[in-house]
Amino acid sequence: MKRLISKGLMFGNLVEVSSPALVDRYNRALKHLTGNTTGLNDFHVDISGYSPEIGEELGDPLYLNPNGCNRQFILLTTEQKTAPLLNAKFSFSRRALRDFIEQNETKLFALVTRDAVAGELMNSVLDLSSPERLFDIHRIVVEADTTGGDVKNARALQEKIEHFRDDDDAWWDDVLIAEMIGLAKQTGDVTRNPVDLGSFEMKVPDYWTAHFGGLYIFRGVEHPAAIAAGDKAALGELPVKFLLGMDQPNRIAKFLELNDLAEPIVKARGIDAAAILRQKMDFILVDAAAEQGHDLTGATRRDLRMLARRIGSDLPEAYHGLAALLRWAEGGGPWPRIASDHPAYFYTLRAAAGPRRDLVNQLLAELTPLDVRQLFICHKELFYTLYRGWGEQKREFVAEFLAAEYQVDKAGTRAALFGHEPGMEEPAPPPEPARPSRRRDDLVARVGPWGAVRR
Template identity: 35%
Template sequence: MKPTAKKPDLLRDNELIYGRLLAVDEPHLIQRYNKALVAFGLEPTRLKSFQIDRTGFSPEIAEECGDFDYLDPNEVNRRFIILTPSQIDLPVVHTAFSNTSQLMFEFMSKNQRAIDALTIKDVIYGEIEDSVPKVNDIEDLLSINQVEFKVLSAEDVLGKAAELGRLVDRLKQEPDAWRDNAMLQRMVDLAKICGDIRENALVPDQVIFRHNAYWTSHFGGLYVFVDPDMTTVICDPAAPGFRRSRPWQVSYLSINDADK
């Protein structure tokens, strides 16, 4: 019997969806990606090649694990995986918030030196952490004033760089610290991993960002516009909290008004 031909996917084949993604096919990058997946409590991929977007989301891995929200399990506190600084030029193809792409761009731009240095030896992963663990009503969305990037690395290069920095400070501040051979050896060992932390900024230091306008897929699609004097919410009136959450502060518009 002839093998069954793969059914063509015209949208994907013509890059109408999932276009301009980055191919990941080098074993060491796949290994690093798997370390991030395991850190998130997910199964490592068995794929030998896949594509990723700016956040590290892969449609192939989503299909493999049967979960397109594997990096966004509650559609809030979005996870990210950074294998290479070049991800900054990629689109975001799957997200519950329209500002995810811009937040990732700002984070990667503001911390470019650290990301350049870290991804030479390690994978960066973490969460874009909001103030709520889950969105149950409009009030939860209104309570999100800013986000903070919680950043980790699989080989703990971030932690080792911070430890080396503390030891350097101790060496400078304590007159007899240079006599501590164990400490000096530890500094040498850490420097082999982190390099010269005076030149290499390994710890991202700009991690808090604010956005005043976004769309979210929650409640069938909802828009939030934050102005100094008034916040505007546009959504389906059936959304929980519509015209009940912060009525003194929020102007509510029905998304159905456009049909009238």
């Protein structure tokens, strides 16, 4: 993993904490939330204030996320909003934190100049002793305050000010006036500079969780379902009509089609489908070549083409399926019939535009793990897990590729892959569950992406 860290592909874009004042504020907040403190004089934090260095010091990578259920956070600066979220257990956690910071940025900026802001993402479930509890999560409420209680005190002062204004006899209430003066010394003038963070709530009808082997929950679509990445049988009975497993590609494909959640890359607008297909083929080739012990050091695209000719008969079926589709896309071949049980099928799809785009792209990344670029962008937790099991040749190639072609232009790469849509870091919040319109007049939507369509 040191290779990834050195290239900025792991623990990248974290916020450095090195000044004694910020370290002291962090320790006060850490003591307030967990009862622990750190002896480190400098460290780095993610959007939630989690520090991998402190996690290693404490021997607890979940020191701000007990039970992996209700994520606690420490804000030292509003600049944390651009940092990643490490050890994510739910797909909605980073979005909730970022939206909360952006909604209250001015107030938070004023608060963190004096103290750290500590809080928690409350989801109404305190433990996840069984998979059924996941379906009790419907909304996220963010609660936060400074370690000195500035927000609490500001609310109390505001209530006293309103009472003072409304009660004609309050002018003679010396106790009330003394309490107001005492609170004002701590909070400042809340009438001109309000510090109340207000309430923040976000509904989460659809999300991914790392718990129980990984589970994708879709409740806000026309045909709800859950998709298990782990052992489906071990989950038992769940309060959802359809529970699908990763070993059921036909059913997953039907689910995506019925809910208009995915579209063929070759029919998507705003992207170079042929270039994307070639890159996916290269990734599949690299995996096969690494398995066979071929040297990939410094391999260029020309080197990969030569390698493909050399081991062509040993390449997996997914490679040949994408090659056939590429020939069609470039006008040199017939339309390939790639059914949902074909190894190349999910490699030919991308998420359709909409509020569930990022969640579906994460699901597709898990279904197509050889596409390491999409895996890294859409499902970093799984990328790091699989990376540990790769051979040295593949590790080196993938790290060099991502550093050279992704890190230098993240926005451009995302636009090339997913079209001119909102960036992956800022997904739009899902709307209220509704019945989406069905494009019955669209032939592709009626027969599926690989039905009786002909070029």
